[in-house]
Amino acid sequence: MERTEFKSHISEQLNRNLEDLFNQVLEMGGLVERQLENAVTAVENSDVSLAKEVLQIDKVINKEEMEIDRLCARVLARQQPTASDLRLIIIAIRIAVDLERMGDEVVKTAKLVIKMADSDVVCSELPGYGALLEITSCANTMLKKVLNAFARLELSEVVSVVEDEERMDNSLKAAMVDVLAGFNAHEIAPEYLLEMVYALRASERVTDHAANIAESIVYLVDGRDVRNMDTEKLSELLSSIE
Amino acid sequence: MFSNGVSRELTWLITTLWGLLFFGWITGLWVESLLVYLLLYVVRQLWSMHKFEKWMDKGTQASFPPASGYWSELTYLVSRKQRALEKHADLQLYKSEQFKAASMLIPDAIVSLDQQNHIEWFNASSRKILELRRQDVGRKIEGLIRQPEFIQYLKDAQYQNVLTIHSLQGIQRTFSVKIIPYFDSHKLLIVKDITDLYNLAQIRRDFIANASHELRTPLTVLKGYLEAMIDTPGSHQDVWLPALQTMEKQSDRMKAIIDDLLTLSKMESETIASNDELVNVPKILAGLEREAEQLSQGKHQFVFSVEQDLCMTGYVEPLKSVFMNLVSNAVRYTPDGGLIKVTWYHDEEGAHYKVEDNGIGISKDHIPRLTERFYRVDAARSRETGGTGLGLAIVKHILERHGASLHVDSLIGKGSTFRCDFPIDRVRIQ
Numbered sequence: 001m002e003r004t005e006f007k008s009h010i011s012e013q014l015n016r017n018l019e020d021l022f023n024q025v026l027e028m029g030g031l032v033e034r035q036l037e038n039a040v041t042a043v044e045n046s047d048v049s050l051a052k053e054v055l056q057i058d059k060v061i062n063k064e065e066m067e068i069d070r071l072c073a074r075v076l077a078r079q080q081p082t083a084s085d086l087r088l089i090i091i092a093i094r095i096a097v098d099l100e101r102m103g104d105e106v107v108k109t110a111k112l113v114i115k116m117a118d119s120d121v122v123c124s125e126l127p128g129y130g131a132l133l134e135i136t137s138c139a140n141t142m143l144k145k146v147l148n149a150f151a152r153l154e155l156s157e158v159v160s161v162v163e164d165e166e167r168m169d170n171s172l173k174a175a176m177v178d179v180l181a182g183f184n185a186h187e188i189a190p191e192y193l194l195e196m197v198y199a200l201r202a203s204e205r206v207t208d209h210a211a212n213i214a215e216s217i218v219y220l221v222d223g224r225d226v227r228n229m230d231t232e233k234l235s236e237l238l239s240s241i242e
Numbered sequence: 243m244f245s246n247g248v249s250r251e252l253t254w255l256i257t258t259l260w261g262l263l264f265f266g267w268i269t270g271l272w273v274e275s276l277l278v279y280l281l282l283y284v285v286r287q288l289w290s291m292h293k294f295e296k297w298m299d300k301g302t303q304a305s306f307p308p309a310s311g312y313w314s315e316l317t318y319l320v321s322r323k324q325r326a327l328e329k330h331a332d333l334q335l336y337k338s339e340q341f342k343a344a345s346m347l348i349p350d351a352i353v354s355l356d357q358q359n360h361i362e363w364f365n366a367s368s369r370k371i372l373e374l375r376r377q378d379v380g381r382k383i384e385g386l387i388r389q390p391e392f393i394q395y396l397k398d399a400q401y402q403n404v405l406t407i408h409s410l411q412g413i414q415r416t417f418s419v420k421i422i423p424y425f426d427s428h429k430l431l432i433v434k435d436i437t438d439l440y441n442l443a444q445i446r447r448d449f450i451a452n453a454s455h456e457l458r459t460p461l462t463v464l465k466g467y468l469e470a471m472i473d474t475p476g477s478h479q480d481v482w483l484p485a486l487q488t489m490e491k492q493s494d495r496m497k498a499i500i501d502d503l504l505t506l507s508k509m510e511s512e513t514i515a516s517n518d519e520l521v522n523v524p525k526i527l528a529g530l531e532r533e534a535e536q537l538s539q540g541k542h543q544f545v546f547s548v549e550q551d552l553c554m555t556g557y558v559e560p561l562k563s564v565f566m567n568l569v570s571n572a573v574r575y576t577p578d579g580g581l582i583k584v585t586w587y588h589d590e591e592g593a594h595y596k597v598e599d600n601g602i603g604i605s606k607d608h609i610p611r612l613t614e615r616f617y618r619v620d621a622a623r624s625r626e627t628g629g630t631g632l633g634l635a636i637v638k639h640i641l642e643r644h645g646a647s648l649h650v651d652s653l654i655g656k657g658s659t660f661r662c663d664f665p666i667d668r669v670r671i672q
Binding site: 023028030031041141152 | 378384385388391409411412414587
């Protein structure tokens with residue numbers, strides 16, 4: 001997909017629709033970015049109002065997803081695009097689903113902050129707190145990278161996203177060991193530890209979705225489906241593209 | 243007499259005519275030689291034209307221009323003009339390069355956007371602040387700066403406002419974002435890092451709020467004991483009563499100042515607890531009329547003219563203090579027997595609250611500074627009448643909260659007019 005502007009069609013309407021769709025996806029991405037930023041700050045400072053804001057933004061994100069679906073359906077029904085335009089529509093739907101799921105997962109992290117505010121245990125005392133921060137802020141940078149890759153239609157940063165995702169898998173495993181030790185130590189009530197487990201799992205899921213989006217972008221730019229490909233093969237492929 | 247080109251052509255003609263005469267004299271074939279001469283002249287003209295055209299077309303290097311007569315002069319003029327133009331263009335290029343280099347070095351991020359918000363160019367600071375890259379020219383700005391607030395700002399097109407963002411591209415600093423329309427619906431996006439300024443203002447606000455809060459507690463204790471001392475009967479009262487009463491008066495004044503400072507810092511901090519609600523202004527003004535008469539103790543004459551069905555949306559308590567502050571100022575600065583007119587009305591621009599008096603007035607150079615904290619036109623007089631020096635500062639802040647503005651007209655010796663203009667979208671007619 002060489003072009004970056006939607007001016008190549010004779011039909012003005014199609015140009016406009018595709019551009020709207022493109023911007024809508026990025027706008028939705030911006031909202032999820034904001035959500036993740038808030039979640040990181042909320043976890044760091046035990047800021048409940050910020051955590052509640054995350055829940056508010058999630059509602060807007062859900063509406064955005066519907067809007068993207070509507071735009072996609074409109075283009076498909078009226079203009080029947082092919083080739084890269086068709087790919088754009090397919091991945092717009094896919095990215096929207098991923099982003100919406102990401103929004104839901106971030107909400108789980110925010111709920112940890114809200115829950116901990118009612119207890120006498122501070123967030124930072126929970127086992128796995130460091131890992132949670134690490135995974136959430138890494139998820140944030142990953143999302144930023146994939147959205148930039150989408151906006152610029154270039155794949156130079158996509159490899160690092162896939163690598164980050166594997167790194168975070170390992171972080172999660174290590175954190176789970178910590179939390180399990182916490183369960184056995186009986187110092188902190190299990191309900192809070194359980195909440196921590198949910199939050200950790202959720203943050204890790206966010207990184208998975210970011211990696212999914214990265215794969216969708218490879219499909220959009222290059223037309224090749226790289227899902228279920230292992231990292232080595234993928235990075236080989238990506239370096240061959242550039 | 244002749245222009246250069248014509249005289250060159252004539253020189254050529256005369257020289258060749260001499261040749262013709264010589265030829266004719268030798269051969270005696272006058273008519274034939276004249277015909278050949280004319281033919282040669284026409285051919286020369288056409289050939290020169292052709293060469294000139296070719297020269298103009300190919301540029302100076304590719305072919306030679308015609309070099310005799312009128313055409314050589316034409317060539318000379320054209321090439322002179324061209325040299326001048328090239329010099330001018332060089333100068334322009336130099337100037338624009340200089341300007342570009344200067345704009346690159348400006349520490350704020352500057353991005354030029356076209357009508358559809360595509361990036362046209364940006365300066366070096368944008369690479370750092372906005373993380374833009376060279377390939378981003380031609381892309382849409384919304385795709386690269388995705389902050390929801392920014393997108394909203396871009397969509398709303400209310401570019402007279404400045405947007406303050408607390409994080410940009412993942413950097414947790416405070417930025418002020420401004421868009422300036424320029425040059426045929428192009429836009430200039432300016433992003434400035436104001437973290438230090440913002441923190442400084444925050445520290446100042448916090449300091450005032452904390453300090454006034456901390457001062458209030460000891461003052462309450464002092465006041466309590468003072469009251470007790472005044473109320474204790476005994477012979478010592480003959481000596482101490484005046485002193486105690488002065489102390490009580492001064493501590494009341496101090497309390498008023500602290501209360502005003504607290505109100506002010508509450509106004510300044512960004513959260514007002516309550517939401518916008520419908521304010522029944524005529525009802526407030528009715529209550530105000532009674533209070534004003536109490537304050538003046540019958541020394542002034544009041545005229546209230548209020549549109550009974552005119553209400554507005556806003557914050558009730560702050561608005562009350564705006565209305566009261568302006569009236570109590572009028573009472574304080576109008577000599578006994580003066581007339582104070584309070585008007586509440588609306589026109590197509592919005593609702594207006596106006597307080598007129600025929601008091602001592604304010605000179606022009608003081609008017610712009612009236613809303614500064616502790617600014618006093620006449621320090622002695624203001625203290626004597628019990629002002630804290632913060633009233634108008636509070637009024638200004640509350641009005642800003644409502645998107646309203648304060649206008650002051652005054653003539654020394656004639657009196658003053660204070661008018662608050664509330665925007666039309668806050669007006670509600672009941």
